[in-house]
Amino acid sequence: MEFSTMAEIDPAFIQAPEYRPKPKVIETNEIPVIDISNDLKQVVLEIGEACKTWGFFQVINHGVPLQLLSRIKKIAKEFFDLPMEEKKLVKRDEVNPMGYHDSEHTKNVRDWKEVFDLLAKDPTSIPASHELDDTRLRTIRNQWPAYPPEFRDVCEEYEGEVEKLAYKILELICLSLGLPGDRLHGCFRDQISFLRFNHYPACPFPELALGVGRHKDGGALTVLAQDEVGGLEVRRKSDGEWIPVKPAPDAFIINLGDATQVWSNDRYESAEHRVVVNSEKERFSIPFFFFPAHYVMLKPLEELVNEQNPARYREFNWGKFFASRNRSDYKKAEVENIQIYHFRIL
Numbered sequence: 001m002e003f004s005t006m007a008e009i010d011p012a013f014i015q016a017p018e019y020r021p022k023p024k025v026i027e028t029n030e031i032p033v034i035d036i037s038n039d040l041k042q043v044v045l046e047i048g049e050a051c052k053t054w055g056f057f058q059v060i061n062h063g064v065p066l067q068l069l070s071r072i073k074k075i076a077k078e079f080f081d082l083p084m085e086e087k088k089l090v091k092r093d094e095v096n097p098m099g100y101h102d103s104e105h106t107k108n109v110r111d112w113k114e115v116f117d118l119l120a121k122d123p124t125s126i127p128a129s130h131e132l133d134d135t136r137l138r139t140i141r142n143q144w145p146a147y148p149p150e151f152r153d154v155c156e157e158y159e160g161e162v163e164k165l166a167y168k169i170l171e172l173i174c175l176s177l178g179l180p181g182d183r184l185h186g187c188f189r190d191q192i193s194f195l196r197f198n199h200y201p202a203c204p205f206p207e208l209a210l211g212v213g214r215h216k217d218g219g220a221l222t223v224l225a226q227d228e229v230g231g232l233e234v235r236r237k238s239d240g241e242w243i244p245v246k247p248a249p250d251a252f253i254i255n256l257g258d259a260t261q262v263w264s265n266d267r268y269e270s271a272e273h274r275v276v277v278n279s280e281k282e283r284f285s286i287p288f289f290f291f292p293a294h295y296v297m298l299k300p301l302e303e304l305v306n307e308q309n310p311a312r313y314r315e316f317n318w319g320k321f322f323a324s325r326n327r328s329d330y331k332k333a334e335v336e337n338i339q340i341y342h343f344r345i346l
């Protein structure tokens with residue numbers, strides 16, 4: 001059923017009472033907005049502080065042309081406004097995980113959203129399955145809609161720019177940990193990053209459903225463009241309250257993923273976040289998930305580990321972690337998705 005014609009809520013969307021959004025929202029400006037064109041030392045300090053306290057921050061003067069940012073936001077809306085038959089022509093399936101999709105689940109509850117996914121590098125090799133003893137790979141490719149006609153060009157140009165920004169942020173994060181700026185660059189030579197368009201239609205049941213249920217992003221970091229509507233919330237570490245990330249014009253939101261938590265040996269944490277919906281306005285967002293190559297083995301970086309501060313995770317393969325996470329994209333998994341704490345040793 002299409003979102004717009006739903007008169008009664010499909011139970012698949014209903015969050016358990018403890019995960020439903022509270023009617024009263026906490027208003028705060030605590031989440032840092034960092035001007036990354038400032039003096040490098042200053043920026044590195046601010047990034048380090050933001051990573052430690054929030055795992056979430058916004059960046060301005062980021063170098064991504066603002067005109068390109070408006071163009072990508074415009075084509076996102078034009079694509080989702082197409083009739084369903086047209087969107088279904090680029091629907092993802094068991095063979096090709098890229099393309100259009102409207103029934104994603106987070107922790108077994110359906111998200112109130114539709115998405116379009118595309119690879120940063122086309123084609124991309126990923127593990128054929130999540131099974132550890134299966135060493136086969138499979139090659140996945142992008143699907144391109146015929147409308148709007150400039151969709152592919154704008155996406156490819158945008159991907160180049162947002163990827164540059166992701167490398168820049170990764171470098172600042174490494175510097176903030178006292179490492180060389182390019183310490184992790186090698187892990188991304190065959191990156192399996194992807195760009196996602198999220199569309200959250202206005203929802204008649206905003207107190208029962210979520211646009212995206214609570215979760216942590218898996219990779220190194222996420223670079224997210226959002227519109228002016230708002231709805232993204234981050235879980236504050238000090239008290240567990242859900243704090244809205246206020247839309248800042250022309251800014252990008254950066255959030256750390258699980259890989260960075262492991263590399264930093266828990267100095268930094270990937271923050272839990274979710275998206276609330278509202279009954280009046282639709283919302284669009286465009287995350288770029290900066291993901292290492294499938295063969296990267298994740299473990300705490302040697303420079304950050306010593307006798308007083310031993311490694312808190314055993315080594316694991318990023319590609320298999322990614323493949324396990326994505327299993328539930330197609331069907332509701334009966335078990336909880338894999339999480340980094342499954343590799344904890346302390």
Ligand SMILES: O=C(O)CCC(=O)C(=O)O
Nearest residue numbers: 198212226232275285287
């Ligand atoms: O729409 C948003 O603001 C965030 C979406 C998100 O967390 C995700 O797609 O992983």
Ligand SMILES: [Fe+2]
Nearest residue numbers: 215216217273
């Ligand atoms: Fe996310």
